[in-house]
Amino acid sequence: MEQQNGHAPDHAADLKGKDPDATDFANYFCTYAFLFHQKEMLEDHKRTGAYYTAIMQNQAQFRDKVVLDVGAGSGILAIFAAQAGARKVYAVEATAVAQHARKLVQHNRLGGIISVIQGTIETVELPEKVDIIVSEWMGYFLLRESMLDSVLVARDKFLKPGGALYPSHARLYVAPIRSNLTHQRQREFSNAMEGWAGFTNDMQRYYGVRMDCLNDAFHDEQKQYYQQTSAWADISPQQLAGRPWCFKQYDLLKVTQQEIIDSFKEHFELQIVEAAPIEAFAGFFDVQFKGSPENPASFEVLLSTAPDPDCGTHWGQQVFHLYPPINAQPGDRISGDISISRKKENHRLMRVIFQHRTTPNQPQPQAAGMKLQSTDRTDFYSIE
Template identity: 55%
Template sequence: METGNRDTGVRAPVDKDVDFANYFCTYAFLYHQKEMLSDRVRMDAYFNAVFKNPHHFRNKVVLDVGTGSGILAIWCAQAGARRVYAVEATKMSEHARELIKANNVDDIIEVIEGSMEDVALPEKVDVIISEWMGYFLLRESMFDSVICARDRWLKPDGVMYPSHARMWIGPIRSGLSEQKLIDLESAMSDWHYFVDETERQYGVNMSVLTKPFHEENEKYYLKTSLWSNLHPNQVIGAPAIIKEIDCLTATIDEIREVIAKFSLRINLDRTRLSGFAGWFDVHFRGSDQNPAATQVELNTAPSEDNPTHWGQQMFLLHPPIRVNDGDDVSISFSMSRSKQNHRLMDVEFTYELHQPSGKRHPPITSKFYIE
């Protein structure tokens, strides 16, 4: 559900209506939908999940949460669904209606424009399908709407597509860590020149603003996570699962904050730990009482051949740490929703290096923002 570049400037608190408008406006454009529709990993996973499990769709009632262009709803209809309710909060609903009609399934699919929290359906559903995942899985908080839909409209024996999700973190190396420090230094050098010139030309000393300017730029260059499609050889140790979600039973309280303690073993000698990368996978397994005939996985891990528009989120350390094969990095991790905007995330790592010799390095805490 996520793509494109992000505005990483400092945000002021926003009210619910403004947040709604800012969040959904992007998804109202076809160029954005096209980028998601061009993601072969994404498309193949959902396509195979639907058409390799026809027993979940044949003669069933389906709810598509955040239908976008309507393609998931179309696939459900083509797989034999009796009725599909395709809910979309933006004017993309108009394009979805046109596409659904052009593909001759408008007698099966009803497009409903509105937020999932406000929509009323005429019946309970057998399946909820949604592509709700954001950067590092939970950015955007769209899963809240899926949980709301599940609790209100899914039958007791119904299934979720996807049914399960996992969050991963791995140790990485990257030259961007040094580059971001250089970028910060360049921004501050430019600021100091600006301060000198302003006083010389106009007689006003701006230096009282140097500290807040540095804080803004430090957040932008050093503390904001970066989107990347990493090469697998940039991962320098075994990744760890930090959160597992059962979409059939998960609650909003469960996903509002993610807390984990884990250890990452370095498996490359004489390298640098430049930071950590986060990614996710989701699975289409059905439920215990109504399992999938063919289980399907959608994986956003670093890949040479199968990158996704989600990529990975990089949390870079400044400076990087020298590490060797066999070193362990013990980590306390937390991720919670930003107080300024609940769709964004605040992240904290406290990490400590342990070497096979028994030497331990003092723990370090770094804070980041997923914007």
């Protein structure tokens, strides 16, 4: 029987786990089964390059180690780990794209090192503990998709004491921005309402059916979509009206599964640096590849999704539009709390609430007998 890289061919096919349940497959996993989607992620060279650098520049940390790739997709991270000298790599993928990953592994003559296992990580059993877990689990605004849950399950089930996660740390940011997209969505909202008015008139004119009793319901539905749902955008740094604020940090070796599941509220303060209408908040994240205290990376890597004039990522930024915008001057401060929770109807989607106020750098002149208008406000959003 042919030897590959000094190892016998893969005999781990019997390690197959269970498929995702039908609802979770339809809500999340189904898109990842397509090569088109895998290609889209691999073509994000800032993403793929960061993982490649983090692994290949730390070959001493991977050499002769046992590695687990959670949510392996095409198997690219497992291949990087094998190229870096790992003794054994388990690539666990919940969808049928595992079949393509297995073919890719064999085609690159790494079948003796990499075992591709199809099934959810929650249902897979490995024959040994692992030294390193690699995973590209991040969703929009870091936490959408809730893939981190599975990584923490793998950590608690399979990682040896002193083992490392790649990435090892994650941070969430918010920043004040100017955004033409805010005006565009407002126009689309107005157009949708005008279209509804014409529709109800036509229904009564041609069919004798009055539908104006649904006006409020249609308005609320469209408002939620256009004004209370975050939007993906590739923001230019020139749109930033103030410095980003890091409001949440995770040490992935220490954070618990319950901490990730629970909703949380964190404080933020945004210092405005130029006169501009603040038309939206932008949310983004970064992850760090530091290894573990017992096996630290000799070459640390940062993968950031912050606005970048040269190289954005497929994650982009999440834009939370403000209606109306905040009129701000240099030195003004927007401060408050951001709350993030999972949607009850789909735990892979998020709800975000901003409770904030604007404090001017210079006290505003107040006419005699006039009360100063409050700047306190609360804005609600969904990340779909």
